[in-house]
Amino acid sequence: MKNRIKQAIYLRGSADFTSVAEYQALIDAQVAKLNQQCQTKYEQEKEHLQPLPKYRTPDYEVLTAKVSKRSTIDVRCILYTVPSRLIGRQLELHLYHDRIVGYLERHPVVELPRKRVSGKGKRRDRCINYRHVIGSMRLKPRALSIAPGNQTYFPILNTAKFGNSSKLNLTWSRLPKSSLKVSILLQFKIKSRP
Structure with a gap:
């Protein structure tokens, strides 16, 4: 079946799909x-x-994971963030092909997109949602300055704009990518614009 799908993609001329639904339609046609x-x-x-x-029958796999003090869980070598209110709790995780659903005492409390390690030689990856950790970061915004990959937590750091004020935008772009920017964003709740 895999060879049939590869051949269909080859005959199509491109492996780029505009959506998952388009790729699924190609697979359905081959089946x-x-x-x-x-x-x-x-x-x-x-x-x-x-x-x-x-x-x-269930189409998911069941795992358990304890939420660390950093509001993260480790699932199949991928580090996921979860809401900080779940720190210290044991979650039952249902791993579907496209998502992970976390249950606490049989009640769904979090749904995360499923991520897989991609790239040769890469064994670990992370799926960070800054909305999960923003509450705790607001209490101590400087904590992010020592965190590895703070760009992963806050992609807003490079895209924040301050209207037509060119001086303020220039000053912002010269600031280091550190907790100083995070502190400013958390205090003033500046919206990002691409």
């Missing part, structure tokens, strides 16, 4: 083409098949 080849045999066997089970 339908493969199923057509054995349609007559399927019709013969169909009368001997048993009915499907009443309840759907």
Whole structure:
């Protein structure tokens, strides 16, 4: 099946898709083409098949993870942030193919996009949502100056704009990418504009 999909992408001329739905449509077309080849045999066997089970089988894997004091969980070598109110709690995680749902005492408390390690030789990665840690960072904004990859936490650092004030924009661009910018943003809640 993988070879069929590779060939279909090759015949298409490009491996770039505008959306996941477009890629899924290509896969569905290849599956339908493969199923057509054995349609007559399927019709013969169909009368001997048993009915499907009443309840759907789970299409996820269950893991547990404890939320660290930094409001993170580690799932399959990927570091994810979760809301800071969950620090110290044990979460039951349902790993779907495209998302992770965290449950606390059988109640869903967080849903995260599923990320996979990409790149040769890369074993670990992280999926940081600054909205999860902004509350605790607001209490101690300088904590980010020593954090590795603070650009990952706050992508807003380079994109904040101050209207038409060229002096203020120039000063902002000259500031180091540190907790000073984070402190300013947290205190004044400046909106970013791309």
